[in-house]
Amino acid sequence: MSLVPAARFAAALAAFDAANAEDPHQETDAAGRAWPREVLYARRMSACLAQVAPAAPETVQLAARCQHIRRWAIPRQDFPLTRPGYHQWRNALKQYHAGLAGQLLAEVGYDAAAIARVQALVQKQHLAHDPDVQLLEDVICLVFLEHYFLDFAHKHAEDKIIDIVQKTWRKMTPQGQARALQLPLPAEALALVGKALT
Numbered sequence: 001m002s003l004v005p006a007a008r009f010a011a012a013l014a015a016f017d018a019a020n021a022e023d024p025h026q027e028t029d030a031a032g033r034a035w036p037r038e039v040l041y042a043r044r045m046s047a048c049l050a051q052v053a054p055a056a057p058e059t060v061q062l063a064a065r066c067q068h069i070r071r072w073a074i075p076r077q078d079f080p081l082t083r084p085g086y087h088q089w090r091n092a093l094k095q096y097h098a099g100l101a102g103q104l105l106a107e108v109g110y111d112a113a114a115i116a117r118v119q120a121l122v123q124k125q126h127l128a129h130d131p132d133v134q135l136l137e138d139v140i141c142l143v144f145l146e147h148y149f150l151d152f153a154h155k156h157a158e159d160k161i162i163d164i165v166q167k168t169w170r171k172m173t174p175q176g177q178a179r180a181l182q183l184p185l186p187a188e189a190l191a192l193v194g195k196a197l198t
Contacts, residue, residue, distance in 0.1 A: 003109050009058060011108040016042060016066045019104065023072055041068050044147055048139045052179065059114055060132050063121035064139055066101040094123045127171075138176030141168050145180055150189045158192070165196035 003011060023036035035043075045064040049056055056064075074096055079089040098119035105115045120126075120133075127133045144152075145168070153161045169177060185193065 008109050009062070012062055012105055012110065013065055015104040015108060016069055016101070019070050019100065022070070025072060038068050038071055041143070042066070044143050045139060048143050052139055052142070053135055056135065057132060059117040060121060060136060062101070062105070062118045063136055066097060066118070067122055067136070067140065069097050069100050098122045134173055138172050138179070141172050141176060142180060142183065144168065145185065146183045150186060153189065153192055161192055162196040165193055169197065
């Protein structure tokens with residue numbers, strides 16, 4: 001397929017959204033509108049990236065939109081409920097997301113170099129040394145804290161939540177951490193974050 005760059009980018013986002021629209025799980029946004037869960041997550045990722053880094057490279061914008069593509073297809077319960085099992089699941093997801101994203105990007109006309117770059121970003125390769133991967137990680141952490149943290153916290157013991165916040169914090173840049181402290185979090189979430197950071 002031969003498309004001008006803007007049309008190709010739009011086609012890629014549409015392809016990612018169409019794949020995520022098959023999610024059988026629903027989630028409601030702040031306005032009360034129901035979405036397929038992974039469509040809403042992907043749009044939140046794009047919106048956050050646009051706020052944090054409006055001039056982000058196109059490959060980073062693509063990676064943000066497909067970071068969880070069809071995540072439900074590989075359920076956590078298919079792997080041992082242990083720490084090694086968790087890491088196996090996460091690694092399987094990264095490979096799956098990267099492979100599917102690459103396929104969809106090729107279908108709308110992206111070249112091999114762009115596809116490889118998006119796949120590297122989705123798999124968080126060279127996190128400590130690649131500013132674009134670190135930017136994506138900041139966005140992932142910010143979206144988690146703003147939209148998913150409190151529901152997650154309600155399902156786990158406080159000491160585990162504090163540990164997770166501390167680990168999340170260490171993954172972020174100072175700029176990302178500063179933005180996290182400006183998020184409009186509910187009082188309960190702010191209290192947990194405060195405990196984790198003191």
